[in-house]
Amino acid sequence: MSNDNQLYLPESFTALFVPPGKIKPSIGHREMAERYELCEDLANLLTEKAANMQFTLGITEELVLTQCELGLLAEPAVVSPAEARWVVCRLAELLNWPMDQLLHSPATPDLGA
Numbered sequence: 001m002s003n004d005n006q007l008y009l010p011e012s013f014t015a016l017f018v019p020p021g022k023i024k025p026s027i028g029h030r031e032m033a034e035r036y037e038l039c040e041d042l043a044n045l046l047t048e049k050a051a052n053m054q055f056t057l058g059i060t061e062e063l064v065l066t067q068c069e070l071g072l073l074a075e076p077a078v079v080s081p082a083e084a085r086w087v088v089c090r091l092a093e094l095l096n097w098p099m100d101q102l103l104h105s106p107a108t109p110d111l112g113a
Contacts, residue, residue, distance in 0.1 A: 007033050007036070007037070009029075009032060009033060009036050010036075012086065012089075013032075013035075013036050013039065013086060014032060016080075016082045016083060016086060017032055017035075035079075035083065038078070038079070039079060039083050039086055039087050039090070040090065042072070042079070042087045043087045043088075043090035043091045043094060044094065046068055046087070046091050047091060047094050047095055049068075050064050050065070050068055050091055050095060051095060053067065061092070061095070061097040061098065062098075065088045065091065065092055065097070065099070068087075068088050068091060069084050069085065069087075069088045072084035072087055072088070
């Protein structure tokens with residue numbers, strides 16, 4: 001059995017690839033699993049950087065998350081805008097930071113999956 005079949009893809013992530021009005025993702029499971037692993041790795045890698053930014057700069061968690069999202073979207077971007085938003089939502093979740101502002105944006109996936 002390949003690792004692709006064993007990897008759990010959260011509903012919040014798979015929803016990024018389901019076009020409005022459709023039920024099937026626009027990309028295959030293997031590609032989606034690769035994109036998920038990249039995004040999950042980015043969120044985990046950013047935890048220390050984000051915590052340090054918040055502490056050393058004395059800025060709010062919301063501002064740190066905004067800066068991280070802008071950084072993810074800077075050229076050459078390796079993630080789409082929807083994936084960048086997912087990464088910062090996941091980052092907030094990993095740091096136990098409030099993400100009310102992020103969750104009220106229409107582009108934000110529900111991380112409760």
